[in-house]
Amino acid sequence: MLSMESGYIALYGSGELKRRAERLESRLASCDICLRECRVNRLQNELGFCHSAYLPIVSAICSHHGEEPAISGSKGSGTVFFGNCNMRCAYCQNHQISQDWKKQKSKEMDFHKLAEQMLYLQDELGCHNINFVSPSHFVPQLVRAVLEAVPLGLRVPLVYNSSGYDYVASLKELDGVISVYLPDLRYASDKWARKFSKARNYVTYARAAIKEMYRQVGELVVDEFGLAQRGLIVRHLILPNGIAGSEESLTWLAREVSPTVTVSIMSQYYPSHKAQRRHLLSRTISEAEYSEVLRLLEEAGLENGWVQEMGAAENYLPDFEREGHPFAVAAQMQGEVTLNPSSFSAFV
Numbered sequence: 001m002l003s004m005e006s007g008y009i010a011l012y013g014s015g016e017l018k019r020r021a022e023r024l025e026s027r028l029a030s031c032d033i034c035l036r037e038c039r040v041n042r043l044q045n046e047l048g049f050c051h052s053a054y055l056p057i058v059s060a061i062c063s064h065h066g067e068e069p070a071i072s073g074s075k076g077s078g079t080v081f082f083g084n085c086n087m088r089c090a091y092c093q094n095h096q097i098s099q100d101w102k103k104q105k106s107k108e109m110d111f112h113k114l115a116e117q118m119l120y121l122q123d124e125l126g127c128h129n130i131n132f133v134s135p136s137h138f139v140p141q142l143v144r145a146v147l148e149a150v151p152l153g154l155r156v157p158l159v160y161n162s163s164g165y166d167y168v169a170s171l172k173e174l175d176g177v178i179s180v181y182l183p184d185l186r187y188a189s190d191k192w193a194r195k196f197s198k199a200r201n202y203v204t205y206a207r208a209a210i211k212e213m214y215r216q217v218g219e220l221v222v223d224e225f226g227l228a229q230r231g232l233i234v235r236h237l238i239l240p241n242g243i244a245g246s247e248e249s250l251t252w253l254a255r256e257v258s259p260t261v262t263v264s265i266m267s268q269y270y271p272s273h274k275a276q277r278r279h280l281l282s283r284t285i286s287e288a289e290y291s292e293v294l295r296l297l298e299e300a301g302l303e304n305g306w307v308q309e310m311g312a313a314e315n316y317l318p319d320f321e322r323e324g325h326p327f328a329v330a331a332q333m334q335g336e337v338t339l340n341p342s343s344f345s346a347f348v
């Protein structure tokens with residue numbers, strides 16, 4: 001099918017996008033934007049669990065070529081990495097920007113500048129979409145930035161790329177704004193979610209969030225070039241020692257969402273950050289664990305999506321302190337900078 005107009009353009013025209021931004025911003029006065037419900041006044045720069053005040057924190061902006069093929073396409077996904085997080089994953093590969101809030105404070109950006117950066121990704125780099133990474137604690141700021149960017153000419157689909165620890169009340173304000181939801185489904189056990197991500201009731205909350213996302217955007221729709229225009233893609237990162245609860249999560253997706261929902265199985269787990277000190281998380285996944293998840297995928301009857309090839313772990317480690325692109329790797333021979341390509345293949 002041909003490209004469709006992004007929903008936020010009509011919402012802007014009717015004034016609804018402005019109303020959504022205002023409604024969301026009013027909730028920052030006693031913050032309940034995510035399900036931690038800290039009730040701090042972020043409009044007065046008080047800090048809750050996410051250590052984020054009023055202005056968005058933008059830790060990196062780049063064209064990302066390592067996402068799923070429907071997201072990265074040939075020109076890359078226009079990625080906006082928000083700083084800080086509402087989870088504390090012991091193995092977070094983005095920990096430099098997600099769990100070092102004192103450093104991130106200097107990355108606060110005003111809304112107009114963020115809107116201009118989105119236009120830079122769309123117009124100068126030719127990215128296929130704007131991909132907001134870790135947006136759960138910045139939902140009002142995301143909508144405000146889109147409101148600023150529409151009159152500048154923003155038109156590409158917006159991707160909401162989260163850990164799945166999202167509050168349904170906030171997601172409802174994004175109905176029609178976000179075209180593609182790209183959540184993780186990290187755990188099927190609240191015990192592991194609490195222990196390794198400091199996230200209470202993760203399973204209930206993430207499943208409710210995924211159902212709401214699916215209600216809004218439905219199954220993945222791509223254009224004639226295979227680029228995502230609308231829909232849900234659920235990511236499942238295989239963790240060592242069965243910590244991700246793959247069997248339960250994949251079965252739940254097939255039964256409670258749909259056997260035709262698009263799923264992205266990720267093998268890139270690497271024991272970053274504090275994971276080396278956590279016995280169960282201190283290694284990459286084995287071939288046997290990888291094969292077992294592929295078997296479970298088939299057994300669950302899930303039909304659509306991608307599987308990341310084995311051996312992707314080190315290629316996908318970003319370095320947000322490196323000059324230039326966080327995913328750049330120096331080419332061995334020429335000393336040139338290359339970007340890691342997508343390593344996903346479609347289900348067969």
Ligand code: SF4
Nearest residue numbers: 031034037038048050
């Ligand atoms: S967005 Fe931040 S301050 Fe607000 S409830 Fe969540 S963690 Fe707390």
